[in-house]
Amino acid sequence: MKKILIVNSNYYKEISNNLLLNTKKKLLNVKFKISILSIPGAFEIPISIRRNINKFDGFVALGCIIKGQTPHFDLLSSSLFNSILSLSIKYNKPIGNGVITALNLNQAKQRSKINSQKPNKGSEAAHAVISILKNGPKKI
Numbered sequence: 001m002k003k004i005l006i007v008n009s010n011y012y013k014e015i016s017n018n019l020l021l022n023t024k025k026k027l028l029n030v031k032f033k034i035s036i037l038s039i040p041g042a043f044e045i046p047i048s049i050r051r052n053i054n055k056f057d058g059f060v061a062l063g064c065i066i067k068g069q070t071p072h073f074d075l076l077s078s079s080l081f082n083s084i085l086s087l088s089i090k091y092n093k094p095i096g097n098g099v100i101t102a103l104n105l106n107q108a109k110q111r112s113k114i115n116s117q118k119p120n121k122g123s124e125a126a127h128a129v130i131s132i133l134k135n136g137p138k139k140i
Helices: 013-029 042-051 072-091 105-111 121-134
Strands: 003-009 033-039 058-066 095-102
Touching: 003 013, 003 042, 013 033, 013 058, 013 095, 013 105, 013 121, 033 042, 042 058, 042 072, 042 095, 058 072, 058 105, 058 121, 072 095, 095 105, 095 121
Parallel strands: 003 033, 003 058, 058 095
Antiparallel strands: none
């Protein structure tokens, strides 16, 4: 059974809770064993994954970064996404990126809705990890 760690940045609790619910639902449907690590902010996601890299088959990063009046949004988003990509490539482990980057709270709520027509970012990130772990190369 594949083991997945969900790293949940809960700075925006309503957003992260919705992402977490959809992520868990998607992973449990394929019978993956999941563990959840809650952390205070998105900046802590890469180190949390790195500390657990050898214990799990894959990871889902969840959180939300909302643009403010300073360059913090751009710096944080860029470094977070680059770090996630680097960890995934270096350790050959899938990391689904379910971190919402939004211009405002309303956008973030729309992208983290439960039971809407569109999947939320959490289920999309879980789907990405599932597809990597379940679909190996096919012989031609």
